[in-house]
Amino acid sequence: NAGVTQTPKFRVLKTGQSMTLLCAQDMNHEYMYWYRQDPGMGLRLIHYSVGEGTTAKGEVPDGYNVSRLKKQNFLLGLESAAPSQTSVYFCASSYNGQGQGYTFGSGTRLTVV
Amino acid sequence: KNEVEQSPQNLTAQEGEFITINCSYSVGISALHWLQQHPGGGIVSLFMLSSGKKKHGRLIATINIQEKHSSLHITASHPRDSAVYICAVKEYGNKLVFGAGTILRVKS
Secondary structure (H helix, E strand, C coil): CCCEEEECCEEEECCCCCEEEEEEECCCCCEEEEEEECCCCCCEEEEEECCCCCCEECCCCCCEEEECCCCCEEEEEECCCCHHHCEEEEEEEECCCCCCCCEECCCEEEEEC | CCCEEEECCEEEEECCCCEEEEEEECCCEEEEEEEEECCCCCEEEEEEECCEEEEECCEEEEEECCCCEEEEEECCCCHHHCEEEEEEEEECCCCEEECCCEEEEEEC
């Protein structure tokens, strides 16, 4: 099915470890986003991309890096995981900057111990 | 102060009831989104609107730009409507700001 695919779905990391979350979309969307969702808080934007080869910081970018080498993929990296990064991470994509066709992945539950 | 405020935070309804969820925002926007997050965690976009009203099945979304307010209505509610409903506003530029969500439970 067309949509946004995130991998992995679950992960447990030790403090200081690194990992990469992969987001792939097959809708030819220009815009891609990484969000984190914490209890009692709205989704917060980590980084986003407005097209292949571009990235930009969102609301909470510290401790994360991203890359968009191919239009369909948007990678989120944690270089040195911290317990404060325990969260549920959602990738999303949209056709344009207005959010047309906004589609979310199923989420990655990350626990840093 | 949050830029996007939703009310109520929690809502319990009986099957068949008419439900209204409200969203107020404090900044100028170019669009507003209503999203649904299922108990399993998946998020689905319900509506994107910049003026007036949109309808899809039993769901109706309205927006009043002058009053900076939007409502999501569910007619003839059903237990399968139980979910978290999230309002998000698209500020000028690329920023999308999310409300904290309204937890809806519909009892049979």
